[in-house]
Amino acid sequence: MEWRNEATTSSGDDTSQSLFGWPRAEEGSPRARIEVIGVPSDCGNGGASGARFGPEAIRRASQSFRLEVAGVDRGDVEGVHGHDWAEVLVSAQHEIERIVEGDAIPIVLGGDHSISYAAVAALRRHPTLNIVWFDAHTDFCAWSGGRWHDHKQVLRRIAGLGHVGRILQIGHRGITYFDESARSNKMTVMSANAARSAPLESVLEPLPEGEPVYISVDVDAIDPRLAPGTGHPVPGGVSGELIEQMASLIASRRRVVGLDVMEVNPLLDHRDTTSALAARMLAAVAPHLAPFPPSE
């Protein structure tokens, strides 16, 4: 199988598939309530290449879904493989800011998880933005404070952004170097075991009503037996259905202002099961995004 990165920017050709078959954005075209942007980079993943093909694989897997909710696909951020990573991150942030400034909700397709920083930074118009972080890892490794971070450090850097309020981390598990459950007083960790056994509605408790929420899904939150196409698998994860249910509940009961799916790595996948789960999760959550008015 030959892997090609065919996704294009809004100004490029339109030969590739868009998420859910939504129309491609073109200059001057009407804005939509939900706008999709891909960041096909795995520069922030020091261990495994291949998440750069995630946006393409998720879009391809999404073709079996046709949604009632309207969206637009703006293609991929340009120049990912022509610039240093810090510049790519800035470009991604600018692209996402354009979406946010148009009062649309961004759906960001990664790419490795370090990219989520660009999306959260682009949402600084919200004075208190709460984060829901589905992930097998806490992504809270030490960060030097420079312009660059990797996917193990990204949540630590995000937690340091002034507009970030509470962080709910869901799916943490496995053998680590030390107890990572108390890394920040902003963060509540719901382990994979706890997520399986807790009432579904418990995910709402750390998220005050009325405050905006950004949802980030690292696909490695799902058990790797079910979603093997990811670079840093950890056994004992939750099911894709549980993440769908949790994210959908949050999106239906809280004002979600952005959403991403990261770390889908088609090179490590088996029969595209991981990209299919990612597309299915987006299809489940997207209809819940539109009802809330923009910029409350």
Added chain:
Amino acid sequence: MADALSPTIPGEAAGGAHDERLVVSPAMQVEALDARFATIYLQLDGTRIRIPIALHRLLLEFETPRSVSVVLGDGRYGAKAGAALESLRAKGFLVREDATAIATNRRLLTDAPVRIFDAPAQKLEPSRSDFVVLGVAYDLSDRSAAGAREAPAALRESSLQILYGVDRHDGKPLGWYDSDRRRPILRGATISDCGDVFVARGEEQAALFARVEEVLGKVTGAGSLPVLLGGDAAITYPAIRCLQGRQSIAVIRIAADARSRGAVHPSFVSPVTLPAHALSLPGVTRYVHLGAVGSAAPDLAGLAVLSAPELREAGGEEALARCLADCPRVYVSMDIRALAPPGGRDDGVAPSAHFEYTELHRLLGQIGAQCQIVGMDLVGCTPMARCWGVTSMTALHVLLTAMSAAKDR
């Protein structure tokens, strides 16, 4: 030239049967050669030596079969030439003309390119570590485990994502943290890695297993707990053979069904014959197979089989406890295929004949709480099968969980 070997004493070539015709081993290769020295090695077992160039030239006299007495007859190689040739012969660089096989049993271990969790290396001597790791790259007893011979190296490579660390102040191992049980594990537990047992392709299984037993006998002599990286399930046998000689033990094998195509010779150890072989050892009191639906020898005295659904049902844990009631010491063999393969078709919701990772995690904890784990192995990992990243990381989690079950009691 004679000076390079010894003072010349014509006609006094020392050595053994000088009339035997010897030839350079077909496995002999040159690694480096300059005006003074040659570094030569045997391709099969890695034996490597550096010799004076004069001795190298003498060795090359035997590129065609010749007797030592003929080569040394004119005395030009000096008095010590005979002894030098004997040494080369003892190391395997010179072999008899009519040798039908290349001797490869001189070496017990091969170095691993990286060590498990980057823990310290272990020499072939009694280990002072709590755990001593040994790879056995053998997969010829189980058709379905093709490629498991690559697992020791591949698992070590993957293990570099979960490094072994030592406290910079007190020198004690830091251990890890088990987020699922919310507790530190293996804090203070030392680990060392021997590398792999040398495997000569084509040799008899019994010869390899004798080497495994010999290595384990040496490195665990001071009480270190052996951790074998397979390989296939048969590698359990030399480990339990070694350990049962010290104290009686039970064997717990956690694996899906053992299937076999065709008959297995009774003397050959395979997953199918392993229970019978194990139970024939005087120090093995019981063999408990967890995760199988049935057994190839259901009437074997001392054998107990519990399937994953049986263990999952109410009372399953009590059933296991009863199985192990009179087994204070156990050897645990973990076949990663006790878990469903990644990317499988089941939805992860319906009850499975395989264990879930969380079930295996809990099961190992139960075994460690009830019994003293005296040794373990991890088998059935095949790096060339799909989704190796998932399999390897799962296997390493299983391994650390079992080590914790053994140590963090």
